[in-house]
Amino acid sequence: xxxxxxxxxxxxxxxxxxxxxxxxxxxxxxxxxxxxxxxxxxxxxxxxxxxxxxxxxxxxxxxxxxxxxxxxxxxxxxxxxxxxxxxxxxxxxxxxxxxxxxxxxxxxxxxxxxxxxxxxxxxxxxxxxxxxxxxxxxxxxxxxxxxxxxxx
DNA sequence: GCCAACGTTGGC
DNA sequence: GCCAACGTTGGC
Numbered sequence: 001x002x003x004x005x006x007x008x009x010x011x012x013x014x015x016x017x018x019x020x021x022x023x024x025x026x027x028x029x030x031x032x033x034x035x036x037x038x039x040x041x042x043x044x045x046x047x048x049x050x051x052x053x054x055x056x057x058x059x060x061x062x063x064x065x066x067x068x069x070x071x072x073x074x075x076x077x078x079x080x081x082x083x084x085x086x087x088x089x090x091x092x093x094x095x096x097x098x099x100x101x102x103x104x105x106x107x108x109x110x111x112x113x114x115x116x117x118x119x120x121x122x123x124x125x126x127x128x129x130x131x132x133x134x135x136x137x138x139x140x141x142x143x144x145x146x147x148x149x150x151x152x
Numbered sequence: 153g154c155c156a157a158c159g160t161t162g163g164c
Numbered sequence: 165g166c167c168a169a170c171g172t173t174g175g176c
Contacts, residue, residue: 007174033159056174113175131157133173 002048003139004039004068005127006102007055015052015064015107024104025069029077030085032097036136040100041072049144050102053127054110055135061112062147070101108152121146 006028008014018026031037050066074095077085090096116122126137139147 009174035159060175131173133158135173 002043002045003051003141003144004044004048005051005053005062005125005137005139006066007053007127007135009056010054010063011057014054015066015104018052018064018066018102018104019107021104025101027075028099028102029075031075031099031135032085032087033135036134037098039136039138041098043138044068044072044100046071049139050105051139051144051147052102059110059112061110061115062108062151063110064107065105065148066102067105068100069103072098072100075099111147111151115151116147119146119150 010017012030013026018024028040031040046068048068050068051062052064052066054060054063075085075097077083078087078090078095078097079092080086081088085097087096113128116125117128122128122143125139125143126132126134
């Protein structure tokens with residue numbers, strides 16, 4: 001059992017979109033970064049905890065909790081020429097990009113990025129590192145517990 | 153809109 | 165294999 005922070009632009013997929021999706025589940029499409037892909041492909045497991053983070057928006061921060069609800073499988077948007085995530089170099093026989101399904105658990109009061117920065121207990125979080133752009137980052141069980149108990 | 157930080161690409 | 169150029173991310 002592991003924990004993750006996954007970024008999403010609320011314009012594309014917000015915690016409310018996840019809550020209202022069929023089966024409260026969305027495929028995590030569009031990851032086009034090898035490190036983030038490798039996390040999904042190699043390390044994520046069914047039932048892993050997810051901090052659902054809103055990025056590139058007026059109030060960036062953790063907006064809710066979710067759970068990994070599938071193992072990794074090929075991201076169909078890589079083969080769709082009309083998709084913004086289309087990758088002409090990816091082949092059907094050898095898909096380059098994968099995704100996992102994520103299921104809604106709960107919406108929480110927003111934990112703003114600035115609030116995360118205030119706590120020394122969270123200083124090592126990848127998402128707080130200067131210049132961090134990785135859309136999926138590991139969260140330790142200590143960080144997870146601290147955020148749920150103290151910040152939500 | 154700005155800009156720092158980062159990842160990727162491609163020429164050599 | 166190096167590295168400059170470029171494109172993207174994402175907070176502010």
